[in-house]
Amino acid sequence: MAKSERDLYGTIELLILKALSFGPSHGFGVARCIELIADDELRVEEGSLYPALYRLEAEGWITAEWGVSENRRRAKFYTLTPLGTRMLHTQETRWRRFVETMGRVLAATSATAPYRAG
């Protein structure tokens, strides 16, 4: 099973926001959602999940509320706030641009490289 090399806090927050954009969920639900979509290629480091959720809540990007889960257990449900939705879009755009730039750098051959030392 491929594991992502390093879970940056930035990326986990982005993933959480995305997961919650499909609708309110509890912490486990978010983790599960990510796993399912990424087809088990991405493994959510569970130790970082809850601190990230707390941080997002402190920033005001998500709100939390105790509720009852599908199997009649008490759980804390998180919802995306409008501010959070805006942040999600911003972060998404930034991520895509990052990927694009990385791709360009990696695709460069010695012919297309504009500068060479030595």
Add this chain to the structure above:
Amino acid sequence: MDEELAFHLAMRAELYQSQGMDPQNARDAALQRFGSVDEVRTRCITLGHERERRMKRMEAWEAGRQHARYALRRLGAAPGFTTAVLAMLALGIGATTAVFSVVYGVLLRPLPFSEPDRLVGLSHSIAISGISKVEQSDGTYMLYQRHTSSFASMGAYRERDVNLGALGGQEMDAERVSATTVTASLFPTLRAVPELGRGFRPDEDRKGANPVVILSYGLWQRKFGGDPSVVGRRLVVDGQAREVIGVMGPGFRYPAAHTALWIPLVMDPSDASPLSFNFYGVGRLKPGVTAERARAELAGYLPRLLDEFPMPVPREMMEKAQLRPQVVPLRDVVVGDVGGLLWILLGAATLLLLIACANVASLFLVRAEGAHREIAVRMSLGAGQRAVLAQYLAEALLLALGGGVLGVALAFAGVRALRTLPAGVELPRLHEVGLDGRVLAAAAVASLASALAVSLLPVLRARRISPAVVLKESSRSATTGRDRQRARSVLVVAQVALALVLVAGSALMARSFAGLRQVQPGFDARGVLSLRVSLPRQKYAAPAVTLAFWEGLLAQVRALPGVRAAAVTDWLPLTYDHSDSAVQVEDHPLAPDEVPPDHPLAAVSDGYFAATGVPILRGRTFARADAAHPSTEVLVSRSFAARYWKGGDPIGKRLRQGLSGRWYTIVGVVGDVHLTALEKPAEEMIYYPLASASADSSDAQVPHGAGVVVKTAGDPAAVAPAVRAIVRRLDPALPTYDERPMQAVLGDAVARTRFVLLMLGIASLVALAIGAVGLYGVLAYGVSLRRREIGVRIALGATAAEVSRMIARRGVVLAAVGVAAGLLAAVALTRFLHGLLYGVSPTDPVALAGTSAMLLGVALLATWLPARRAAMVDPMEALRRD
């Protein structure tokens, strides 16, 4: 938190179970996958705490802002109150801060040298007639330097004025500047390092060394435009070319702010004058050595002075003179005697602050009174006591802040004004005075403390309000009002008392000032111009040449239109520049070991007494003399004659300087002149002619530096350019300097007294105004409180006059109590003015009586309006009102 994590683990375990694991394994696997539960929990908890803290902070901040906004609105709705309080606070805080910054900069701040508490000034105490303190002689300095081990290093210096000439061959305008000759060790003792170039090398203050000079930053900027290439060039100082080796930094102004350059001081052990104390000594104590120990060590070596630097003076005389070394912190030397003046000013400013605070407290009490009902209503509507109090605290804080800011602005302007002091009031280290952090902090503390203390009183009293009681009362209830009135009355009495102290101080200073102005200086300053000229010794080596210059100058000046008389003297009246000498009078022989008393000397040309209007009381002025046949005649002042020949005739008697040398004959007695200061008694002095025979040789002794005194028919300033032109014609390299009408000099002599009088006067006026307003406020409010009572009285037949008198009596009683308290305080406090008073004692009854009368008068004025208002109360209306 735990519940959430437990939920997560349970869900994961369920998932595994649904994938086929058995419950036990599923739980373990879930735990394993999760990682450290504890760690997560701790991290989340910390994050949670942080968030809570941040939220609480934001809440508090929001609440604070709300309070502030509301307070601003409330204050805006009471513009009279707000402006009054702000004005008072600004005045009090501003004055105190301004004066404190001067006090701090001059008196308290450590000197700007490295380890300044190790630096000491070296002088001597002495007990002979006329003086009690002397500085160093080259003999004593060299003696101490040779032997003592208490000092890491020592230096000596002497100030003098020099003529600046050309720089590097380029002619410049001749200019006279203040210079200091210093031993090469002085700068290292102070640990002062030049900003440009280098300091003096240890061998550069020896005889025959290459002549060098170090410039001050100010001179470098002003005269040479800050050009770094000036180092290495040759500058002509007093006719001698010196190499400029360095420039000091902008902050280095030692020993005085106007010192323009430093030249090496050459001390020659083989040609020492051990009893001519003309130098200032500075030392840096070694670590761990106390001033006392150093002093003891110096005292141990002093007896060797005459062994190592012999002089024809009997040893017993030195012992009789009780010459003893003194070691004092250098800061005290630099500050001098200004301390008293500054502390007094600070005291006055503090009194002003107290008065202002008392007034502000009074205003707050009134405001609280008005708010009484409002508080009660709010509390009955459910507002917590805390919230209500917080509101008033916010108001008080805002006012304190506003007052403090305004006060600092005022202080800034005040310090600027103080820096440009009127001439004659010399404050040392004035350039180091500024509004720096420490002073601002003190101002902030003062303003917060005073404003809070002042506003807390009514706020605390408000705590004791029970809403029910207040709401039941009528709005003008006598009981609560009277309580507050009592507090206000106390405050007014305090204000009057403090104001009296200030006014009494002013009155005393005013009497001193008047007394000083009445002192006859002994000379007639009308229409007289003085200016100074100094002849460099190199160029004017022979006495005949120097004398020819003075005589030529005088002849030409006398020929100018409008000039009635002209003369030359080496001691201009009311300046400190003079020589003293031990004098022995022939027919008053001394006991074998008795020290001859010191007397001031001056050399004057023969037209001097006519030019300055000093009368010749007996005998005649000098006979003509010249360099080839110098005179042995002298004139003495009236007080000198009175001292030695009370009632007798001094003409023909003889005197001499020191214990040996030439005898001079007295040929006349002239009127007394206050030559040093008006406060000091007129000097018992001796006048020599310009061409006077020197004491120990047959040469003439002609002064090189002198003041030219020109008596004109009209405005003295008009003749100044012509005199300057004459000097320039005679010698283009000579600058003239210190050009002043003598009237201005006379004015400056009382400058210090006038300055203190001005400051105290301003403070008194402000205090009186505040006190009067305070009294008026209390009485006016009292009238409004007692409206019903007054209405009843009038309805029952009291006349308008009786009612007015009732109110006025209250005012007078308050004022009288205040005056009484103030007199007690004044008697206790005015003793601090002692050093500044002239001819009047600190408890002068005339001044105190006058002050009391003035305050009572002002009080009567303040009661007049409310008393009238009381008389005009319409009984029907008053009784009808709630």
